[in-house]
Amino acid sequence: MSLKYFTLVFPFNITGDQVLLGLKKRGLGENLWNGFGGKPEKNESIEQCARRELEEECGLVAKEMTYLGVLYINTTDGVGDIVIYVYTTRKYMGAVAESDEMLPEWFETTNLPYKQMYEEAPLWYPVMLGNKKFTATFLFDNDDLISYEITTKDELEMTEILRMAQDI
Numbered sequence: 001m002s003l004k005y006f007t008l009v010f011p012f013n014i015t016g017d018q019v020l021l022g023l024k025k026r027g028l029g030e031n032l033w034n035g036f037g038g039k040p041e042k043n044e045s046i047e048q049c050a051r052r053e054l055e056e057e058c059g060l061v062a063k064e065m066t067y068l069g070v071l072y073i074n075t076t077d078g079v080g081d082i083v084i085y086v087y088t089t090r091k092y093m094g095a096v097a098e099s100d101e102m103l104p105e106w107f108e109t110t111n112l113p114y115k116q117m118y119e120e121a122p123l124w125y126p127v128m129l130g131n132k133k134f135t136a137t138f139l140f141d142n143d144d145l146i147s148y149e150i151t152t153k154d155e156l157e158m159t160e161i162l163r164m165a166q167d168i
């Protein structure tokens with residue numbers, strides 16, 4: 001089975017103490033809080049996908065985005081392995097609006113609803129909230145997280161990871 005690629009975008013308020021999350025209303029991750037994102041369409045770059053999904057799911061149009069990290073979600077049988085490219089934005093236009101897919105809500109970065117998020121979220125969100133560039137690898141056996149590794153990276157390394165993704 002081939003790898004699947006996704007994006008995830010996290011908008012922050014001006015002072016940086018709140019992050020906008022969305023409650024997924026259907027499909028993968030239903031009823032969990034997460035950033036905004038999805039799968040690239042044909043001939044769409046990862047960043048184009050991130051911008052489109054952000055606007056479709058919560059109404060915000062990013063004026064600037066930072067490519068911050070990548071999540072490698074691996075499974076022991078290799079079936080359903082996915083790669084998620086994580087962006088943050090602090091400059092955007094538009095008004096936050098509910099969509100068919102997501103119910104958006106601002107949260108204090110110190111008080112996130114981790115109990116209603118993907119299991120691995122509490123492990124890498126602090127790195128993302130700290131604005132550090134990172135890669136994170138998680139290994140699941142069925143639905144159990146059995147190991148993980150999170151590594152902070154510099155700008156150059158992240159550029160190379162994204163360049164490789166665009167070549168796929």
Ligand SMILES: COc1nc(N)nc2c1ncn2[C@H]1C[C@H](O)[C@@H](COP(=O)(O)OP(=O)(O)OP(=O)(O)O)O1
Nearest residue numbers: 006007008027028029034036037038039073084118
């Ligand atoms: C452990 O797995 C995951 N962890 C986290 N934190 N986020 C995940 C995980 N698996 C998927 N996601 C994210 C990645 C995407 O942002 C969404 C799923 O996107 P979706 O399936 O809704 O993609 P769309 O292209 O919007 O799908 P439609 O076909 O419904 O438009 O969850």
